[in-house]
Every structure is written in structure tokens, then in C-alpha cells.
Amino acid sequence: EAGVTQFPSHSVIEKGQTVTLRCDPISGHDNLYWYRRVMGKEIKFLLHFVKESKQDESGMPNNRFLAERTGGTYSTLKVQPAELEDSGVYFCASSPGRGAGNTIYFGEGSWLTVV
Amino acid sequence: GQNIDQPTEMTATEGAIVQINCTYQTSGFNGLFWYQQHAGEAPTFLSYNVLDGLEEKGRFSSFLSRSKGYSYLLLKELQMKDSASYLCAVRDLGATNKLIFGTGTLLAVQP
Numbered sequence: 001e002a003g004v005t006q007f008p009s010h011s012v013i014e015k016g017q018t019v020t021l022r023c024d025p026i027s028g029h030d031n032l033y034w035y036r037r038v039m040g041k042e043i044k045f046l047l048h049f050v051k052e053s054k055q056d057e058s059g060m061p062n063n064r065f066l067a068e069r070t071g072g073t074y075s076t077l078k079v080q081p082a083e084l085e086d087s088g089v090y091f092c093a094s095s096p097g098r099g100a101g102n103t104i105y106f107g108e109g110s111w112l113t114v115v
Numbered sequence: 116g117q118n119i120d121q122p123t124e125m126t127a128t129e130g131a132i133v134q135i136n137c138t139y140q141t142s143g144f145n146g147l148f149w150y151q152q153h154a155g156e157a158p159t160f161l162s163y164n165v166l167d168g169l170e171e172k173g174r175f176s177s178f179l180s181r182s183k184g185y186s187y188l189l190l191k192e193l194q195m196k197d198s199a200s201y202l203c204a205v206r207d208l209g210a211t212n213k214l215i216f217g218t219g220t221l222l223a224v225q226p
Contacts, residue, residue, distance in 0.1 A: 004157070033213065042119075043158075043202070043216040056211040091158070104148070104214060108157040 002026065004107035006092050012113045018080040021110045023092030025074070031095045032075050033104065034067060038088035046090075049075060061086075082114045117141050119217035121203050126223045127193055135188045135201050135220045143208030149177050149188045150202040152219070158202055161188070190222075198224045 005024045013019050025032045034046040046065070047057040051072035060067070064083070069075040079086050089109040095102045118140045127133040139147070146165035150158035164170055164179035164186060176189040190197055200221050204214040 035214075035216075042218045043204075043214075045211075045213040045215070048211045048213060056209075056213065059213075102212075103160050103163065105160065106150070106158040108155070 004092055004094050004105050006090075006107040006110050008110055009108065010111045010113075012115060013082055015084055015114055016081045018078065019082055019112060021077045021079075021090050021092075021112070023075045023077070023107060025092070025094030026096075026105055029094035029096050029105075030072070031097065031102075031104075032069060033093040033095075034075070034077055035091040035093060035106075036088050037091065037109075038085070043091065046077075079112070082112075084114050087112055087114045117205075117207075117215050119203055119205060119215060121201075121217040121220045123218065124221045124223070126225060127190075129193055129195060129224055129226050131193050132189065132191050133193060133222065135190075135203075135222065137186045137188070137203035137217060139184050139186070139203070139205050139215075139217075141205050141207065141215055144181065145206040145208050145212060147177075147179055147186050148202075148204045148206065148214065149175075149186075150204065152200045152202060154200075161201075193224050195224050195226070198222060 007022045032049040037043045045059040048055045049069045066078045091109045093106045095104045121137045149161040152158040162177035169178045174191045200219040202219045203217040
């Protein structure tokens with residue numbers, strides 16, 4: 001069974017440009033999460049989808065970040081315009097349910113460098 | 116506030132046992148996860164504790180004390196491939212059940 005897959009694995013863009021990250025969760029997982037790790041810091045929650053609906057986007061840094069999950073399958077996270085402080089690793093994760101005991105599976109991350 | 120503490124780095128010898136501690140202070144608690152992450156790879160699920168006590172899985176065990184806000188991950192018969200970052204994460208209460216992470220413990224296993 002395929003795990004959580006993310007694309008691109010690495011991206012280098014200039015300040016002011018736009019980048020779109022894609023995540024394909026494990027098939028059948030209704031819950032999809034985006035997390036981010038900036039250099040030297042812990043992994044932090046960005047937002048949570050249940051199917052195509054945003055359940056919680058309290059961790060989104062600002063309105064330059066837009067996440068979508070049309071059709072409740074894959075998700076995209078767009079950063080527009082990118083700033084230097086957006087550099088980091090963006091992780092996508094999925095789980096079948098939200099109750100205790102539901103494991104959350106992570107992708108390898110998309111490394112974003114803004115120069 | 117939300118606070119999860121774990122040592123930044125640890126070193127251990129191949130074949131030995133190592134214990135990685137994690138203390139937490141969170142507004143809600145719905146279980147504690149341990150993940151292993153090799154450089155450039157996905158965090159990989161190791162264990163989950165929601166009740167007090169010890170959970171054993173092969174060479175890996177994890178312990179939880181909710182009253183003390185404390186957990187540890189125990190790795191036995193260390194192998195070189197166990198060199199990795201170990202992430203402690205608390206699952207929050209609420210509809211999202213999001214994970215709150217510590218900064219991770221980088222474990223170096225030496226011959």
C-alpha cells in the first residue's frame with residue numbers, strides 16, 4: 001500500500017514567487033493534515049481537512065497560505081507570494097479517523113527554500 | 116500554553132539500551148506518539164500511549180505517566196540504523212486531534 005506522497009520533494013524559489021505543494025494521502029484516509037518545520041524549530045500544525053472540508057486552519061501563518069482539497073482526495077498548499085521566512089519543510093499527514101488510537105502517517109515532506 | 120521537552124541530542128553504543136525522555140504540559144491530552152525520523156525521510160510511527168503504563172513492541176518500548184506529564188521511549192539492543200531523530204508528540208483534544216511536537220532528540224549510535 002502506498003504511503004503519503006508529496007510533490008515536489010525540494011523547491012527553491014525567489015521571494016515574491018508562488019509555489020504549490022501537493023499531497024496525496026493514503027487511499028481511504030478522510031483526515032489530511034499539513035504541518036511545517038522551520039529551521040531549528042519543532043514541527044507545527046498548519047491545518048486539518050476532513051474529506052474536502054477544512055476542520056481547523058488555526059495554524060496557518062497568514063493569508064499568503066491557501067490550502068485546498070477538492071473532491072476530498074489530494075490536497076494542495078499554495079504560498080503566494082513567498083517570503084524568506086516561509087522556508088522550511090512542509091509535511092503532509094493522513095489518518096483514517098480522529099479517535100484515540102488512529103495513527104497519523106506522515107509523508108517525506110516538501111523542502112521549500114525561498115531566496 | 117503548550118510545551119513539550121525532550122533532550123536535543125543523545126549518544127549511545129551499539130548493543131546498549133537508551134532511554135529518551137519527554138515531558139509535556141498541554142491544555143489537552145488525547146494520547147502521546149513517538150516517531151522516528153531519519154534525515155530527509157518521513158517521520159515513521161513507533162508507538163502510541165493513551166493509558167498509563169508500558170507498551171512494548173520488539174526492541175522498542177514506550178512508557179506514559181499522565182499524572183506526571185512524562186513519557187519515555189526505550190530502545191534495546193541498539194543498532195547503527197537506530198541513529199535518527201526521535202519525536203515526541205502529544206495529540207490534542209478537540210475535533211482536530213492535531214499533534215503537538217517536541218523539537219526531537221537526535222540519537223547517535225556509535226560502534
